[in-house]
Amino acid sequence: MAETPQKSFHSPRKAHKPSPSTPIIPQTPQTVTPSRSSRQVSSPDPSDLRRSSRRSSLQFLEPEKRSSKATKYVKKGERSKLPVTPDVSEARKRKSPDEGNVVTRARVSRNAGLMRKKRVYYKKVVYDGGEFAVGDDVYVKRRENASSDDEELQVEELFETSAEGGSRRGLDMPVCEARKLGKEVVLPKPPKGKKRKRTAREKLLSSDLWTAHIENIWKEVDGTYWFRGRWYIIPEETAAGRQSHNLRRELYRTNDFADIEMESIIRLCYVMSPKEFTKANNEGDDIFLCEYEYDIHWHSFKRLAEIDNGEEGNEEADNDVDWDYGKDSGSDTEEDMEYEEENVNNLPSGPSPAHAVAANSWKGRIFGLKKIGTKKIPGHVRCHKQTELERAKATLLLATLPKSLPCRTKEMEEITAFIKGAICNDQCLGRCLYIHGVPGTGKTMSVLSVMRNLRSEVDAGSIKPYCFVDINGLKLASPENIYRVIYEALSGHRVGWKKALHLLNERFADESKIAKEEIRPCILLIDELDLLVTRNQSVLYNILDWPTKPHSKLIVIGIANTMDLPEKLLPRISSRMGIQRLCFGPYNYQQLQEIISSRLKGIDAFERQAIEFASRKVAAISGDARRALEICRRAAELADYHIKKLTSPPDSSSEDGTLPLFLASQTGLHFVEKYYPLVPKATVSSLDGSIFLCFPGKALVGMAEVEAAIQEMFQAPQIQVMKSSSKLSKIFLVAMVHELYQTGMAETTFEKLSVTVSCLCTSNGEKFPGWDTLLRVGCKLGECRIILCEAGAKHRLQKLQLNFPSDDVAFALKDDKELPWLAKYL
């Protein structure tokens, strides 16, 4: 970038900059013109102006210091407007002193617009006298040519009354129009009598105005200022409409974004969380309450986390992450890719259904770099190229969602058919499906992926929209709380479970309600269904009874491990549950192999036999896909670990012979088998260094690592404990086994045992440690639960028993290096 020439090039332009800026605001009719003139008043010194603009041009050159510059700049702007304020308000005959910040229209910032080929982002901007920062909430004009709105605003400002005006109900449109007309009549000369006025708040609540949350602010290439806003909507605009529990000043935050020109901002308002709302006192009329986020596509409510309303600096990033979680918690692994997709989706779709385009938004222009506010990825992160092994490790994590879900297509088809069969017709017939299967067979995953697919079909318009409520029985504080969770998900309102039960009964079971037609079908997914079984099973009864009611439009999908749960329930419940069952059997080894290799597609890190070995092993024991993935991941970790060990001390590996020893001491014998053939190659190549470093990247995870991982996972920990225990404990254990062999009795007393121990010791040249030491050793083993011992009060007559089969002891201590003589007693 050639900054300096441009800078010199731009400074002369500034002189005639104000003139092109005037035609940019054609949409604001004569009412705004006084403000334009006031701008001239407010910028008294042209030199000052130039200085400021130069400063702003400087700030373009140093993007790192951008924010600090911007704030400084803001301070300056404030300084310049301070002396002007009184006479401007005089000129405009404002009677409201509390509205001072709106009155001053020191639009210095506008003049600073420079022709650049880039957008410049700001944290804080003084625009038209108002100070707008990222994270603020603002009123936005509803449409272009909204002259009546502007006038009304004037009216409102003229006859400002107390902040806590009336609590008028949301008005329907005709009344609003009438009001408007009335006011326009009133406008020329303010009468002394009763005057109807509408504050910005009231206009918002009758949806003549909008509010938005500023996500970020930038200056466009043509010098106009824009911001990306996140819309708020009033309860009337949600699918559910205004409900009795909605507060007067309640707004919902949406997931609907729009790029809006700063020109359409009216002024600041304050949208707060309930906690802040209760404390707020001096913000005036423009305070609102926002407790829930509303999904405009899915018409669902989600309570905002407290943290969301935190600091403003990284609000944008926070929101995005949060949103990703809420929408599809991991439909895609890469987060930024997801974000990009979303933007791409947003771009062509244009204005969302909930909000038309705000005043002077983009007029058909689409800019490639619409994604904004992305932070630069630090260089050192980028230049580190992940090795195949590291990528393999990442994809094998249980948390990563695979791109494809092999081996469950049949079940997924069945689930899809079930749901579609229930909701596709005009009338939704309530149904119930019970899914069971052993852990780790993809039950929940299949249902969720089916729901994702259906969601895209809804987007495409082939299926009518529906509600989807996902509940995990394990996450409920008590089974009854499920009513509360369901009700909150359906209506966005929190009530106690008793009240929720009542309301849900009304919604699902009460036939007298006529407004059933608008209710959309509801799909209720209950994971870990068996946890909802209470003593009298009334929770399950209620939930499974609703689908059998006419007009309930409820579809219940229950997931649990137990195959015969319906049979264990009361007959009246299993009768209502119906006969729709779906069994997820344990995976066989081919399926496990396919699952692992589909995850590792494109990553060349595993030998084929290694994968097969792992999957065969798991399939023989449990058929749990989680376990198979864990084993492979652990194997990859082990391999990675050893390769790193290999590369980090190159000196030790350079000498022939030391490497295998080093490996053997670190990891155990099987690794030597693997690397031994490679060692000559490695040492040869290590002479020139660079090739040597390439060699570990090529390493594949082989049988040896998988074997080690399986050992770690399946081998009982007691062997490890026995192997690593003290010398005396080993003797103690061997004595117990010996005793067992001799007497054939599982139980022995401490007295007998100590005799055996002393025999062993004396005949093998060990020193007998004494009774109290022996007793202490026994206690320690008892604490480890290697042996089971009675309470210590009996001392010598304490009964002892091995907790594990004697074979385990024999296996662990047979080839002990320290005490080779132990083997002959085993």
Place this chain on the structure above:
Amino acid sequence: MPSIGAVRSESSGEVRSGSGSTPQKRRSISGGPISPPSPVKWKSPRRSVNGSPKTPSKEIEKDSDAKATRLHKSPMKNLSEIFLDKSKWNPGDSKQMSAAKEALHVSTVPSTVVCREDEQNRIMDFCKACIEHEKAGSLYACGCPGTGKSLSMEKVRRALVDWAGQAGFQPPDLLSINCTSLTNTQEIFSKILEKHQPRKKTKSSTSPLQHLRNIYSKKQQSSGMKMMLIIADELDYLITRDRTVLHDLFMLTTLPFSSCILIGVSNAIDLADRFLPKLQSLNCKPMVVTFRAYSKDQILKILQQRLMALPFPVFQPQALELCARKVAAASGDMRKALSVCRSVLEIVEAELRESVNSLSVSSEKGAFDQQTLPALDSLTNQEINIVRVDHMATALSKTFRSPIVDTIQSLPQHQQIILCSAVKLFRGGKKDTTVGELNKSYVDICKSVLVPPIGILELSSMCRVLSDQGLLKLGQAREDKLKRVTLKVDEADIAFALQGIRFFRNCLQ
């Protein structure tokens, strides 16, 4: 007769022609010993059956009368004739399919409740008597799930209001409560009280129960004390440890000026005897109406009645009968019969989808089906336009078949070995064992077949998985090793499931 049929078909938007002779013939065949139970409340089955286009049902009636022992030989010819002149059901049409599904859905309330007239009349008579004499009373209806209790109550309730209007009595207040939806058992009294005095705010000093007692024990000053019909569904949810709620509820009907007619509905047949012994001594034991499980004929009749709403035949009569017989034999639960019918429709749908995918294959298959089913021999239908017996058999086997053998066969190898070792352990006549002993036996087997055994921790978690699948029963114990283990499936099942594997055949010898 044909006139009714014409009316019906008109109403359903179907044009029937040339069927004048056939119905007559049919009637002559089937005019047999079906006794229309009570023509008061619903149309006699004969009439409706004859009149409806749903002719195959007639065959069933006849068949069932003949005790259905012989094979469907003679009606076959008749059947094929009928099929030819009937409007065909096209399962490919999604509208027709969904209409069929809706007719068979549990939530669809039929216009008349068939096969429960007797019980309904008894309840009705009881209520009428109560209202006529302005006397309180209690009734208890019991029966297995899915036998139409709640549905009948709903009908009675409606009928009672109509009757009261016609007979010139003051219509009673109606209150139907499902006791599962109460958050607290005492809440039922406040609900009753609320119904009594919708305006008045109850004083906090007296409980709702107290208040109700006061109302019912005093003579009402105004003559217009309305009777109240309380229908309490799932009454057994009111059973508390000291049974006071249930007792108090029934005692309300014994008070001198009580005006409530209490109808309790539940599954337990002896609930009144067990929990209300005191009422017996007061000689105001509730009258008990028992809803028996549906018999095969009743299920059939109900299914037919539901399908009558459709202008086209959906099920082959034999298919319906198979379903009815199977369900009646298993539980007599109407819900089950309905869901079986529904799943049959889904099977047909799936089959249709397949046949669309591979048309040539499906036509071949259709030909094959025709050979196997002599009933359809004379027909030249290439595509499915009726639910056949084989479809129904598939659905029924899906529902009623025990999945144990399949489950055992799909188990991981080690779990199969555990089952084997359990079988071996229990050979000696032992009833149960502990996980520790099971482990010993398991390790022995593993050693004998040279399979490395898994540790005991792993084994106990696998035992839990097996108990989840209903193969083992795992008792409670503080220590994993000491948990009791019993086999929940028959030894023979395991032997059968594993007989294909030589490895296990040796184990189980």
